[in-house]
């Protein structure tokens with residue numbers, strides 16, 4: 574039985590498409606059931622359309638509070654009955670109430686070796702600190718930002734002369750392998766009926 578996977582995006586959606594491409598494999602025990610964006614113009618929606626995947630937009634600018642937006646997000650997700658919700662470049666902080674409703678099902682990818690550099694500007698911060706390596710982390714989502722249990726990490730070297738853009742490209746490539754591997758690990762552990 575395939576686990577049902579919803580993917581939340583805000584932008585380009587390259588991690589979302591990497592997950593969806595991986596799920597095309599016959600032996601991958603998961604399938605995408607909903608792509609959800611908080612931005613109507615998110616580039617990743619084009620992939621969803623081209624692939625004929627179910628997608629929805631819940632535009633956060635139409636809501637007066639985080640709680641109201643998260644309630645709408647919850648209602649958009651419910652009919653899809655996801656076993657796992659992958660945050661893939663979803664750039665909204667989720668309220669504790671929302672996170673509690675989906676506890677154990679929410680995972681995120683973050684462009685640093687957590688617990689180092691939670692939050693934004695991770696590449697600049699790694700370069701500024703003179704680090705010789707950085708990477709990416711897939712982790713469970715808890716109410717505290719970028720703090721949940723780690724599912725997997727990939728390390729990426731920082732080379733002399735690297736710019737934040739160069740690092741971003743290298744880390745993103747690692748993300749595209751790490752996220753599907755972690756999803757496979759996760760759905761291998763759970764047994765949806």
Ligand code: GAR
Nearest residue numbers: 584585586587588661662682683684
């Ligand atoms: C990814 O690098 C992801 O790790 C990061 O946003 C990018 C989205 O790219 N997420 C965060 O920074 C979350 N705090 P994508 O839209 O091409 O997948």
